[in-house]
Amino acid sequence: xxxxxxxxxxxxxxxxxxxxxxxxxxxxxxxxxxxxxxxxxxxxxxxxxxxxxxxxxxxxxxxxxxxxxxxxxxxxxxxxxxxxxxxxxxxxxxxxxxxxxxxxxxxxxxxxxxxxxxxxxxxxxxxxxxxxxxxxxxxxxxxxxxxxxxxxxxxxxxxxxxxxxxxxx
Amino acid sequence: xxxxxxxxxxxxxxxxxxxxxxxxxxxxxxxxxxxxxxxxxxxxxxxxxxxxxxxxxxxxxxxxxxxxxxxxxxxxxxxxxxxxxxxxxxxxxxxxxxxxxxxxxxxxxxxxxxxxxxxxxxxxxxxxxxxxxxxxxxxxxxxxxxxxxxxxxxxxxxxxxxxxxxxxxxxxxxxxxxxxxxxxxxxxxxxxxxxxxxxxxxxxxxxxxxxxxxxxxxxxxxxxxxxxxxxxxxxxxxxxxxxxxxxxxxxxxxxxxxxxxxxxxxxxxxxxxxxxxxxxxxxxxxxxxxxxxxxxxxxxxxxxxxxxxxxxxxxxxxxxxxxxxxxxxxx
Numbered sequence: 001x002x003x004x005x006x007x008x009x010x011x012x013x014x015x016x017x018x019x020x021x022x023x024x025x026x027x028x029x030x031x032x033x034x035x036x037x038x039x040x041x042x043x044x045x046x047x048x049x050x051x052x053x054x055x056x057x058x059x060x061x062x063x064x065x066x067x068x069x070x071x072x073x074x075x076x077x078x079x080x081x082x083x084x085x086x087x088x089x090x091x092x093x094x095x096x097x098x099x100x101x102x103x104x105x106x107x108x109x110x111x112x113x114x115x116x117x118x119x120x121x122x123x124x125x126x127x128x129x130x131x132x133x134x135x136x137x138x139x140x141x142x143x144x145x146x147x148x149x150x151x152x153x154x155x156x157x158x159x160x161x162x163x164x165x166x167x168x169x
Numbered sequence: 170x171x172x173x174x175x176x177x178x179x180x181x182x183x184x185x186x187x188x189x190x191x192x193x194x195x196x197x198x199x200x201x202x203x204x205x206x207x208x209x210x211x212x213x214x215x216x217x218x219x220x221x222x223x224x225x226x227x228x229x230x231x232x233x234x235x236x237x238x239x240x241x242x243x244x245x246x247x248x249x250x251x252x253x254x255x256x257x258x259x260x261x262x263x264x265x266x267x268x269x270x271x272x273x274x275x276x277x278x279x280x281x282x283x284x285x286x287x288x289x290x291x292x293x294x295x296x297x298x299x300x301x302x303x304x305x306x307x308x309x310x311x312x313x314x315x316x317x318x319x320x321x322x323x324x325x326x327x328x329x330x331x332x333x334x335x336x337x338x339x340x341x342x343x344x345x346x347x348x349x350x351x352x353x354x355x356x357x358x359x360x361x362x363x364x365x366x367x368x369x370x371x372x373x374x375x376x377x378x379x380x381x382x383x384x385x386x387x388x389x390x391x392x393x394x395x396x397x398x399x400x401x402x403x404x405x406x407x408x409x410x411x412x413x414x415x416x417x418x419x420x421x422x423x424x425x426x427x428x429x430x431x432x433x434x435x436x437x438x439x440x441x442x443x444x445x446x447x448x449x450x451x452x453x454x455x456x457x458x459x460x461x462x463x464x465x466x467x468x469x470x471x472x473x474x475x476x477x478x479x480x481x482x483x484x485x486x487x488x489x490x491x492x493x494x495x496x497x498x499x500x
Contacts, residue, residue: 027229030216036391055210057201060223062213067396069237069403072230096235096403162215 022158028072028098029154035071036064037091040078042105042140049143061150068094073153075146076132079107079114080123092130100133101126102149105140112139181273185262189255192419193412194224200458207462227408234404239302242401246300251402251409253293257286258416265423266341268433268443279340283424284328287379290417291317294381294388297410298398309397312387312469317379319476324375326484327368330491331428334361344432351436356429360498362491369429371484373456376421378476380414382457384464385472392466422453 038046049056056062065071068091080088092101103126106112111124126132133156136149155161198213198220205212213220238244261283263273276282291314298310334355335343347354355361356369381388389397399410426432426449433446467475 024229024233027226028233030223030226031230052208052210055205055212057205057210057212058214058220060213060216060220060226062201063227065396066391067400067402069401070396070399070407072234096237098234 025158029157030060031063032059032061032073032100032150032153033063033065033071034061035068035074035091035095036066037074038077039080039084039088040105040107042077042108045140045143046075046077046104046146049146054143054147056147056150059147059150059154068092069096071095072098073100073102073150075102075104076108076126077104077140079112080126080129081121082123083121085123085129088126089129100153101130102134102136102146102153103127103132104136104146104149105138107139109135109137181263185259185273189259189262189416189419190412193415194228196415196418196454197227197411198224199454200461203455203458204462207459231405231408236404236406239401242302243300246296247401248406250293250297250300251406251413253296254290254413255409255416257289257293258413258420260286261420262416262423264340265420265427266344266432267446269441271443272341275339275341277337277339280328280332280338280343283340283420284325287417287420288321290379290413291321294398297402301398301401303400305394305396306398306400309388309390309394309400312390313381313398316381316385316387316469316472319473320375320378320385320480323371323476323480323484324379326481326488327372327375328428330362330368330484330488331355333488333491333495334358340427340432344427344434347431348434348438348441350438351431354429354431354434354436356431360494362487362494364487364490365429367483368487369425371480371487372429373425373453374475374480376425377457377460378472380417380421380457382414382418383461384467386461386466387469387472390466418454418457419450422450422457425453426450 034046038044048054050062050064061073068074072095074092074095076088092099103109107114107122108126111119111122114122115124123129134149134152136145138145141149151161151163201223202212202220213223216223216226238247264276264279264282266272266275266279294313294317295310298306298313301307331343332338335346337343337346343355351357356365358365362368378385387397389399391397394400399407402410423446426446430449430453431445432449433441433443435441435445
């Protein structure tokens with residue numbers, strides 16, 4: 001796996017299919033299918049983001065695929081127990097390239113309220129298991145924040161932002 | 170074979186493929202928009218003007234997604250299954266008359282042809298489940314077989330009823346018999362069989378079940394079986410299954426239109442043409458989407474009970490009633 005990755009990185013520095021790559025990035029950014037998968041209360045906010053008031057589907061990201069083979073982005077919504085960690089890691093490994101991860105909520109970012117001396121049950125941040133692309137803070141984050149996270153991921157993919165940013169007051 | 174015949178064949182092959190491809194792509198968008206509207210939200214709006222480029226984005230993404238054959242799977246069958254589910258739908262469109270003149274092949278057993286190819290669909294879904302070497306896929310495959318076998322029977326009984334009523338298996342002639350005002354459509358021909366609307370509802374229900382659509386989508390029961398028979402499929406392999414589902418819906422709705430709603434015949438007796446066929450077909454397609462987002466998925470036992478205990482006896486009854494009516498009326 002490792003040498004193959006290095007090789008493809010070298011190639012990408014020599015060969016650049018500019019327009020095609022841009023088209024591909026644009027397509028991927030506008031068709032981010034999340035994995036149907038929630039761990040705790042953040043998942044409730046994730047469901048709200050897909051429902052009628054917030055409507056994730058405007059950005060083409062409402063196709064929650066139940067099978068990790070068909071999903072593009074894993075929204076880790078909730079606390080990861082040490083018991084749950086192997087299952088989450090398996091799901092991540094079963095997803096096919098290209099894949100992205102959004103850590104939603106304080107538990108997925110750092111363990112959140114479960115970090116205290118002597119705690120033995122919770123993984124302190126999903127980035128201990130696999131790389132994360134976007135972190136969404138909040139406990140739980142509001143659905144708007146999740147949509148903003150998806151937009152941030154789109155920005156990361158295409159290199160530019162289509163929508164204006166709102167500065168906090 | 171003359172040059173013009175060859176050219177005609179080429180045009181129809183390309184035309185059918187383009188029709189299936191465009192329908193599959195944009196019915197997915199219609200489905201997502203429809204789902205949005207039924208749930209009081211706008212649906213895809215931001216990708217392209219009003220979301221019109223959403224299928225393109227999805228298609229390009231699916232094409233460029235990593236492809237795998239899971240370890241231990243039957244590689245040949247795994248790759249063959251998406252083809253087997255797509256090809257029959259395209260083959261069926263070769264005999265479906267879009268208008269008086271617009272038909273790929275006007276053969277005199279068109280009705281049997283469409284249903285014969287429709288049956289391959291079941292085998293393809295079963296193969297996909299079997300070849301994946303995934304327990305959820307195999308459970309789903311077993312469900313699909315029992316469901317589709319159960320619903321094939323009332324559907325074919327209805328088709329036999331229609332065959333007796335119309336006296337021909339040629340789709341072109343079946344539509345020609347329905348010329349005139351809309352009460353000449355088979356749906357309203359109560360003189361052939363007073364239960365014709367019931368027959369239509371049986372056919373429509375079976376069509377929903379045969380194309381594995383909610384409320385009968387046992388092939389892809391997300392809440393129970395991960396993604397059903399397609400669990401291990403990724404990228405365009407999955408995309409083809411997705412497209413085939415919509416291609417099968419188009420074929421099913423086209424058959425509903427031809428058998429019951431008068432095909433290309435205008436409801437007012439004048440101005441018949443391909444536009445009427447498309448209007449009626451897409452109205453039926455819309456109903457299919459409407460049903461999907463209105464009713465929750467049925468339990469599997471209820472699904473089989475509906476077929477074996479209600480639909481089959483009812484369709485047998487309409488069959489016998491039609492036979493008796495014909496005997497009495499013609500005697």
